[in-house]
Amino acid sequence: MTPVEIAFSKDGLLAKAINGFSPRQAQTDMAIEVGLAIEQKSSLIVEAGTGTGKTFAYLIPALLSEKKIIVSTGTKNLQEQLFHKDLPLIRKALASNAQMALLKGRSNYLCRYRLNQYQETRGQLDAQTLTDLVKVKSWATSTQSGDIGELVSVQENSAIFPFVTSTVDNCLAKDCPDYDDCYLIKARKKAIDADLVVVNHHLFFADMALKETGFGELIPKADVIIFDEAHQIPDIASEYFGDAFSTRQLVELCTDVLQVYRTSLTDVKQLGKAAEKLQKTAQSFRLLFNYDPERGNWREKAKQSVLFQCFQALKTDLDFLYQVIKLCISRNEAIDNCFERAVNLLSKYDIMAKFDDCSMSFWYETTPRHVVLHQTPLTVAEKFSDYVKDSGAGWIFTSATLAVDGKFDHFAKHLGLQQAKNLLLDSPFDYQQQSQLIVPRYLPEANNKNRALALAELAIPLIAASNGACFMLFTSYRVMNQVAEHLADKIDNPLLVQGQMGKAKLLAQFIEDPQAILLATASFWEGVDVRGDKLTCVIIDKLPFASPDDPLLQARCEEVRRQGSDPFSQIQLPQAVIALKQGVGRLIRDISDKGILVICDDRLVNRPYGEVFLKSLPLMKRSRDLGQAAQFLQDITS
Amino acid sequence: MQVRNTQVMFYQLEEQLNEEASDENSLLHHACLQAAYFYRQKKKVFIYTEDQEKAHDIDEMLWAFDADSFVPHNLQGEGPSYGSAVEISWQNPTGRRPVLINLTQTMPDFSGQFSQIIDFVPCEETLKQLARERFKAYRQQGFTVGNQVAVTASKINEQTT
Numbered sequence: 001m002t003p004v005e006i007a008f009s010k011d012g013l014l015a016k017a018i019n020g021f022s023p024r025q026a027q028t029d030m031a032i033e034v035g036l037a038i039e040q041k042s043s044l045i046v047e048a049g050t051g052t053g054k055t056f057a058y059l060i061p062a063l064l065s066e067k068k069i070i071v072s073t074g075t076k077n078l079q080e081q082l083f084h085k086d087l088p089l090i091r092k093a094l095a096s097n098a099q100m101a102l103l104k105g106r107s108n109y110l111c112r113y114r115l116n117q118y119q120e121t122r123g124q125l126d127a128q129t130l131t132d133l134v135k136v137k138s139w140a141t142s143t144q145s146g147d148i149g150e151l152v153s154v155q156e157n158s159a160i161f162p163f164v165t166s167t168v169d170n171c172l173a174k175d176c177p178d179y180d181d182c183y184l185i186k187a188r189k190k191a192i193d194a195d196l197v198v199v200n201h202h203l204f205f206a207d208m209a210l211k212e213t214g215f216g217e218l219i220p221k222a223d224v225i226i227f228d229e230a231h232q233i234p235d236i237a238s239e240y241f242g243d244a245f246s247t248r249q250l251v252e253l254c255t256d257v258l259q260v261y262r263t264s265l266t267d268v269k270q271l272g273k274a275a276e277k278l279q280k281t282a283q284s285f286r287l288l289f290n291y292d293p294e295r296g297n298w299r300e301k302a303k304q305s306v307l308f309q310c311f312q313a314l315k316t317d318l319d320f321l322y323q324v325i326k327l328c329i330s331r332n333e334a335i336d337n338c339f340e341r342a343v344n345l346l347s348k349y350d351i352m353a354k355f356d357d358c359s360m361s362f363w364y365e366t367t368p369r370h371v372v373l374h375q376t377p378l379t380v381a382e383k384f385s386d387y388v389k390d391s392g393a394g395w396i397f398t399s400a401t402l403a404v405d406g407k408f409d410h411f412a413k414h415l416g417l418q419q420a421k422n423l424l425l426d427s428p429f430d431y432q433q434q435s436q437l438i439v440p441r442y443l444p445e446a447n448n449k450n451r452a453l454a455l456a457e458l459a460i461p462l463i464a465a466s467n468g469a470c471f472m473l474f475t476s477y478r479v480m481n482q483v484a485e486h487l488a489d490k491i492d493n494p495l496l497v498q499g500q501m502g503k504a505k506l507l508a509q510f511i512e513d514p515q516a517i518l519l520a521t522a523s524f525w526e527g528v529d530v531r532g533d534k535l536t537c538v539i540i541d542k543l544p545f546a547s548p549d550d551p552l553l554q555a556r557c558e559e560v561r562r563q564g565s566d567p568f569s570q571i572q573l574p575q576a577v578i579a580l581k582q583g584v585g586r587l588i589r590d591i592s593d594k595g596i597l598v599i600c601d602d603r604l605v606n607r608p609y610g611e612v613f614l615k616s617l618p619l620m621k622r623s624r625d626l627g628q629a630a631q632f633l634q635d636i637t638s
Numbered sequence: 639m640q641v642r643n644t645q646v647m648f649y650q651l652e653e654q655l656n657e658e659a660s661d662e663n664s665l666l667h668h669a670c671l672q673a674a675y676f677y678r679q680k681k682k683v684f685i686y687t688e689d690q691e692k693a694h695d696i697d698e699m700l701w702a703f704d705a706d707s708f709v710p711h712n713l714q715g716e717g718p719s720y721g722s723a724v725e726i727s728w729q730n731p732t733g734r735r736p737v738l739i740n741l742t743q744t745m746p747d748f749s750g751q752f753s754q755i756i757d758f759v760p761c762e763e764t765l766k767q768l769a770r771e772r773f774k775a776y777r778q779q780g781f782t783v784g785n786q787v788a789v790t791a792s793k794i795n796e797q798t799t
Contacts, residue, residue: 439701441694442716602712605701606722611708622702625694 004035004061007094014056017093026425027053030398033423035061038224038394043420045230045408046398049427049618050585054398055082058226059090062196063098067223069196072204074229076104080149082228083198101194103187103218105203110136110146111166112178118163132160146183157502169249169341170256175333192218201232205240208387223393230397231578234380234414238552241383242360242376245348247282250318251370253341254279257325260334270324278317285310289366297551298362298373299355315349322346351375361555376552378559385416395420400427401581405615410574428591431618435588436596438622438629439605446542452482455600458626459483459539460491462598465633466537468493468515473522473583475542483541484519493517498524510534522579525586536595536636538587543601543613544579545572573609577616584617594636596629646755646776648769648785653761661760666699668788669739672756673700674707677723682735684752685726688742693726696741700724743768745775759785 007013008028015021030046037044038061048054062069073079083102091098115136125133132154139151148154148161166184176182191197197218199207204227207218219225227233254275261271288307302308322342328335352373355362361376377383388395397420402411408422440458444451455472463470474480477499484497494513496506498520510518511534522544546553557567580599587595597620604610605624614622623629649672651664669685676683687693693713700711712718714727721733730748731738738752743765749755755776759769776783 441697441713602717606710606712606717608708608710608723610710611705614705614708624698624701 002032002035003064004031007031007060007064013093013095014060018089024053024428026428027057030054030057030423030425031061033421034058034226034396035065037396037421038062038065038067041223041392041394043388043395043417044397044423045402045412045417045420046396046423046425047402047408048398048400048425049429050400050588051427051429051591052400052425054400055086055228056090058228058396058398059086060094062224062226063090063094063096065224066098066195068221069224069226070199070204070219070222071196071226071228072199072201073227074201074232076108076149076200078229079104079198079200087196087198098195099193101187101191101197103191103197103199103203104147104149105200105206106167106171106184107161107165108148109166109183109187110140110143110148110164111171112140112181112183113172113176114166114170115140115164116178129159132158136160136164143183145187147187156504169252170337172333172337175336188218192221201227201229201236202240205236209240219391222391224396225391225393226396227398229399231399231401231411231582233397234411237380237384237415238376241380242374243348243351244372244374245345245352246370246372247286248370248372249341249345249348250282250314251279253338253345254282254321256334257321257338260332260338264332265328265335268324268328271328274317274321274324278314278321281310281313281317285314286366286369286371289364289371293366293368295363295365295549295551297554298352298364301364302355311353315346315353318342318346318349361552363551363555374552376555378556379414381414381416388417400585401578403616404574404577405612410570410578427618429588429593429618431588431620433621434594435584435618435620436623436629436632437617437620438596438598438626439602439624440598440600440626441602441624443600443602452479453486455479455539455541456483456486456490458598458600459487461626461630462537462539462596462633463491463493463517465630465637467637468513468517469534469637470517470537470539471525471535472517472519472539473525473541474519475522475544475547477521479541480519480521487517487519495519526582528586529589530586531589532593533637535587537598537633538583538595539598539600540583541600543576543599543603544583545576569609573612577613580613581617584620588618594632596632598626598629644750644753644755644776644779644781646757646781646783648757648759648773648783649788650759650785651761651788661762661765664788665741665758665760666696668758669696669741669756670700670703670709671707672739673711673724674703674709676737677709681737681754682721683724683737683739684731684735685724685739686731686742686746687726687728689728692741693728697726700726740772743772745772745779749776749781750779755781758788 001009005028008023008031010023026048030048030052033044033046034057048057071082073082079102083100087100135151135154143150148165154160179185257271257275261268261275265271288310302311325335325339325342329339330336352362352375359378361378363374363376365372365374402408403424404410406424412418412420444454459472472483480497484495487495494516496510496516496518498506500506503524506518507528510516511530522540553571556571560567560570584597587597604613649668651661651668673683673685685696687696697711697713700709703709709724710722711724711726712722714725714729714732725735734751736752737754737756738746738749739756740746757769757772759766773783
């Protein structure tokens with residue numbers, strides 16, 4: 001037996017250290033394959049169904065290998081869970097003295113310089129922000145890590161945080177007077193020296209694509225790279241291998257230049273003029289787009305002559321500002337920082353002006369005040385697979401949702417991992433007994449005006465039968481709000497509707513109030529973890545196909561068509577299958593969990609592609625009868 | 639609407655030994671197998687039932703059917719306007735389809751518009767008698783009528799692959 005097999009055996013290290021540990025074949029199989037990939041420096045893709053115990057199955061062979069390891073996961077919460085819960089347990093079990101580190105993104109660390117600056121220059125604060133500032137200040141004197149996650153008494157979305165943390169743009173880096181005490185630098189150093197470091201995907205790809213200068217030294221040192229929640233990687237990778245240019249960056253640059261002009265460089269009148277001019281142009285650029293935030297094709301949009309003229313004016317004004325700042329170089333560190341940003345913005349501008357490049361998707365997105373232009377590569381397969389090959393490391397990609405119809409082609413093709421070994425492990429759950437998949441009969445069509453009413457009416461008996469343990473998920477805010485209105489008239493259960501408050505608060509209230517039901521958009525539930533009886537019924541209004549209006553999706557589909565394949569089966573279908581699998585995973589978290597998934601979209605029954613969904617989802621009991629679904633729910637609750 | 643040379647095939651259902659696998663269930667099961675077979679032949683099917691409840695029964699069974707023999711289907715009154723591969727109803731068909739699976743006790747009036755009809759001979763005596771009546775009725779219409787023993791699931795799969 002190998003050390004990995006011994007660790008997982010009936011009376012191995014895990015059984016000794018962890019109460020109630022019993023060896024499971026799927027978990028051991030995965031651990032052995034992970035161990036092999038590490039040893040052979042090869043790549044492995046594993047789908048491990050919910051409940052397999054995949055975290056242990058990758059952490060143990062990784063630690064036993066005594067190599068340098070990066071574990072990357074989807075969210076900050078998952079990072080913390082790994083670092084504070086799973087790793088200490090395993091470390092104890094293996095009696096390992098490996099050094100571990102947790103590294104988060106820049107915005108999670110206190111910036112001493114900006115905190116001091118802010119105290120000196122702050123204007124009027126509202127009462128809440130002032131209270132938060134006081135808490136930040138007292139915490140700042142004692143914190144070791146500078147991780148703002150320690151500040152539990154301050155709300156995560158407090159207005160104070162942007163002022164006391166840094167961004168790539170406003171960080172003074174080596175010129176910073178507080179450089180030696182910088183928490184971010186310390187955290188990075190610790191990560192580089194550690195044997196195992198826990199990061200998240202955004203951080204990983206920022207490092208890989210060298211989007212943060214002076215970074216990029218973390219991954220080259222790793223021998224083993226493990227991605228959990230790996231289904232998220234293709235999209236995140238595309239984002240980081242692309243570029244963005246936003247009016248927000250322009251306006252922030254202008255604000256900072258004006259600040260410098262008013263405080264220290266008052267003699268350079270042109271600075272003020274140039275910054276004000278660019279600021280105005282940036283604002284009028286936003287006004288040329290629709291009032292409501294939207295996304296669209298930048299290549300198409302730039303054909304509008306008025307808009308394109310304004311886009312060119314941005315360049316003229318930015319160029320002028322750059323020339324003026326150039327004359328002030330090395331008068332102080334703040335203006336030097338502005339100069340670098342202006343140079344950077346000019347080069348970003350040039351990227352967005354070259355929108356004829358066919359290998360890229362050019363798209364824009366607007367917020368109430370700003371416009372962001374994006375350039376995203378249609379495929380990252382080549383870049384990514386080269387990177388994997390050159391790294392000489394073992395790469396593990398795992399998630400509960402990677403395979404479509406039992407195959408990994410979709411995922412592997414995205415990342416150029418066709419050579420990787422595949423492993424598919426079923427969940428130990430008995431989905432036939434624990435769950436049901438319901439598609440109700442005679443649903444009104446998607447564009448029928450009575451659809452919201454029909455959805456509300458079919459939900460009412462299910463809400464009653466589940467005793468409020470119910471999520472309703474929608475593909476559009478419009479339908480969500482309509483259904484909420486109908487429900488408010490008809491039932492007494494408190495309705496928690498997305499948008500009423502932050503996500504975390506919404507979920508906390510949902511768990512706290514047994515009668516409350518939750519209405520949200522479909523993207524809401526990725527990462528949601530509600531165990532047991534508080535979630536037994538999930539109702540989805542439509543199959544989770546991405547909006548066909550999405551410009552990046554359009555560009556990818558166009559590319560697939562050019563290659564002579566069918567974009568629906570290659571892109572849209574696999575993506576929707578993965579999204580739905582994620583959903584099922586949220587419903588059944590545990591061997592004792594029970595629940596039903598109601599999909600109010602009869603395309604699942606009447607289109608040929610229904611087969612792909614059914615073959616990819618766990619084997620739930622299928623029915624179209626809402627009456628017996630309600631009975632099933634009642635039996636769970638009673 | 640009439641087609642020439644309508645072919646009718648009767649399938650004799652085998653005696654069911656345990657109670658759970660009743661005549662009724664066996665009938666539904668074989669109807670599903672037939673629907674799956676014609677779907678894989680790319681022939682559109684109309685399943686005609688006695689009433690709405692029976693239509694829902696067959697709908698329920700087709701939906702719960704083995705994912706490897708998935709059959710896209712709809713009840714009349716739901717789904718795409720042109721209907722899916724298999725349409726189920728207790729009312730007259732609206733569009734043109736080549737195959738009829740008859741689950742009622744009499745010969746449907748509209749039988750002549752189908753080029754292929756699948757019907758069943760249950761084991762229970764009165765039902766068997768009604769099947770004989772239908773057999774005659776089809777023949778009186780000038781259709782070519784045959785019969786054979788209903789094959790088991792594994793054999794149908796062999797046929798399709």
